[in-house]
Amino acid sequence: MRYIEWAVMFVVAGLGIGLANFVGFDVNFMDSLPGILILLAISLVAVVISKLVPLKLPIIAYCSILGLLVACPISPVREGVIEAVNKINFTAPLTMVGAFAGISISDQIKSFLKQGWKMILIGILVMTGTFLGSALIAQIILSLTHAI
């Protein structure tokens, strides 16, 4: 994707966040706007970095690291960033993700049904095992290091 395509699509995503935050949580668009702009700016910088740096990391890894940096205690803009972004409710950015994700798998329904009950059951167990395995190790290490 060209930068201009990323930029325009991020604006679309930003409008989606603003709409969800308004419809779902009654936050009017002007109150959401500063937070949205911060999130879009971070996303765009992440895209630029991922294109310039030869290291092949997923774009969302850069989004996460940049977000952490601008909000960490040594960042001069920490307070303002945290306050603005807190106006965006946690699930507001997700509705649009769900819409796109749903459309992107909408040609797999027949293939899904063809998998049969065995594969569906195994899929459920794969997710359960991944989640519980992590939770178990996290719990043990947190206890051993007295973090909880």
Next chain:
Amino acid sequence: MKKETFQYPSLKARIKNEYRIIFAAFVFILIADAIGQIEIPLGPGKLILFPIFYALILGVLSGPEILKFFKKKEVKAASKLVIVAICPFIAKLGINAGASIEVVLSAGPALLLQEIGNLGTIFLALPFALLLGLKREAIGATHSINRESNLALVTDLFGPDSPEARGSLSIYVVGGMVGTIYFGFLATMTAAAGIFHPYALGMASGVGAGILMASATASITAVYPDMAAELSALASTSETLSGLTGIYVAIFVGIPLCRKLYTWMEPKFAKLRHEPSEVLMRKEEKVEEA
């Protein structure tokens, strides 16, 4: 550096191909967020339904196999838009992590080591897969949570027509269809069981699939609203670590471990099912060739 090849000749061409998807997404947001969050008590816990689920279902229904509103090429375009839309969300979680950096740092050792816990899938799902009669498909199916990068890896390692790649693809499809809703449900049920500290659940939510992490994190922050900031910080850090390490864990640990356990367990399960063992048959073939 390799020159990037573009999917569309220009921005205009992209908009022309994708404006219906974007328009539909706004309509889905209107509907889904107007319905809002619904909590259904279920057993010891509750099933929490989020607007993301309704939007996902509306998207699936509107595709070429049911309502036929979208055509194949739009379906293909939508998967790239998922990445665009999830970037601002991940940035928000990164900011949460920065805001709660003390919690993240104090949980550092646990955060790093719990990545190994993602291999829990092998120990839980592989024996069941063998019990149900799967053969080498089971290796692809159970070695990891099987999102895009894992599917690509297995296809690359074993070949696109291999049983392993078929197994991986199956779980990829199942995860896409039911994963988002199930993962949220799993998180609230585990929270209701009360065995794990909420921090452990936050870390467990990050499994290397953004949308699954989002669903699980939304669920546990709804169960523990007082700890919402810390939990999403831990989830996002764990997700980032999984994103960075996931593929290497699969190459160097997940797949070799899965193959070892398969070779060891498959003959036993085959005997239990009164079936010929795939592992032993392959060994015999090798002996005969020699």
